[in-house]
Amino acid sequence: MVTKIRYGNTNTFLIKGTKGSILIDTDYAGTLPQFYKAIKELGIKVSDIDYVLATHYHPDHIGLISELMKQGVKLIIMESQANHVHYSDSIFAREPHLNYKPIDESKAMILKFEDAPSFLESLGINGNVERTQSHSEDGICISLSDGTFILGDLEPLDYLDAYQDNPALKDDWNKILSQKPRRLLYAHANERLISNPDTV
Numbered sequence: 001m002v003t004k005i006r007y008g009n010t011n012t013f014l015i016k017g018t019k020g021s022i023l024i025d026t027d028y029a030g031t032l033p034q035f036y037k038a039i040k041e042l043g044i045k046v047s048d049i050d051y052v053l054a055t056h057y058h059p060d061h062i063g064l065i066s067e068l069m070k071q072g073v074k075l076i077i078m079e080s081q082a083n084h085v086h087y088s089d090s091i092f093a094r095e096p097h098l099n100y101k102p103i104d105e106s107k108a109m110i111l112k113f114e115d116a117p118s119f120l121e122s123l124g125i126n127g128n129v130e131r132t133q134s135h136s137e138d139g140i141c142i143s144l145s146d147g148t149f150i151l152g153d154l155e156p157l158d159y160l161d162a163y164q165d166n167p168a169l170k171d172d173w174n175k176i177l178s179q180k181p182r183r184l185l186y187a188h189a190n191e192r193l194i195s196n197p198d199t200v
Helices: 032-041 063-070 091-094 113-123 157-162 167-177
Strands: 002-006 011-016 020-024 051-053 073-076 109-111 127-131 139-144 147-150 183-184
Touching: 020 109, 051 063, 063 073, 073 113, 073 127, 109 113, 113 147, 157 167
Parallel strands: 020 051, 051 073, 073 109, 147 183
Antiparallel strands: 002 011, 011 020, 127 139, 139 147
């Protein structure tokens, strides 16, 4: 089951499996009170969140990760993201009032892409994690067996024709479309449902 949690400018998503859960993305630093309010309204507690995974390490996707780690949520870093964890540190340093604490990656779990399906299975989630590098080098998407894709900041499918000279974006979408997606979940765009993936 996927639950959208919106408490700022970024859509974040909690995937609940039969044996565990994983939060995909957080919003900007300084939004912890809004996060608490949002999850309370959804009947979710921080203790219900086992892991957190960022679709990429831009500031509006990782602002609360350190706060959640302090409360027992485990961070997963995909192998391609290891050198990008501190990308946003200098950005947050210009806003000291946010009291952002850099992520301690020594306490995180580094996950290889080849191991992602079995890791998700250990949580009772049938899915995969794949690279999508057209927005950022460390970008990933999460695919679920029901055809749901959590895409982070990947440019929406509807805008694809506007990017004639972006082969990386087309490659990302070709990879996704080959899997016949049925539900596209974006960080900054509305959800899109695809009733007949064969016609896309």
